Amino acid sequence: MSADYLKDALETLKDSGVRITPQRHAILEYLISSMTHPTADEIYKALESRFPNMSVATVYNNLRVFREVGLVKELTYGDASSRFDFVTHEHYHIICEDCGKITDFQYPGLDEIEQFASHVSGYQISHHRLEVYGLCPECANNKVN
Numbered sequence: 001m002s003a004d005y006l007k008d009a010l011e012t013l014k015d016s017g018v019r020i021t022p023q024r025h026a027i028l029e030y031l032i033s034s035m036t037h038p039t040a041d042e043i044y045k046a047l048e049s050r051f052p053n054m055s056v057a058t059v060y061n062n063l064r065v066f067r068e069v070g071l072v073k074e075l076t077y078g079d080a081s082s083r084f085d086f087v088t089h090e091h092y093h094i095i096c097e098d099c100g101k102i103t104d105f106q107y108p109g110l111d112e113i114e115q116f117a118s119h120v121s122g123y124q125i126s127h128h129r130l131e132v133y134g135l136c137p138e139c140a141n142n143k144v145n
Ligand SMILES: [Zn+2]
Pocket: 096, 097, 098, 099, 100, 101, 135, 136, 137, 138, 139, 140
């Protein structure tokens, strides 16, 4: 499954004329296998032992390249650190208010909201963003004990 994602992603880079460097390969691999919406810093920490010359800025620049070709989404939350999400399919996020973990979930049918919003406002809608907040199972468990 994730091997296919990686293959497709590398294909997309090639088609977009983006050079595939060992770093880019490793960052993609990490994004696909972790599925945890990491920050650039977390990716850097996970890979720095393999790429001693790499900096957080390099990681960030590569993520920006991936974003431009549509492979990743950047999730900004008003604080300093964006999180990065490998784009597989449309999904929504549920966010733990305690530890900040982001979990994917799928829910169909919200395209209607875009049509409705466009209808009542006259805007051309580009996208929407929905986030659900709560306490993840681990944090809920810790609270009980
Ligand atoms: Zn949590």
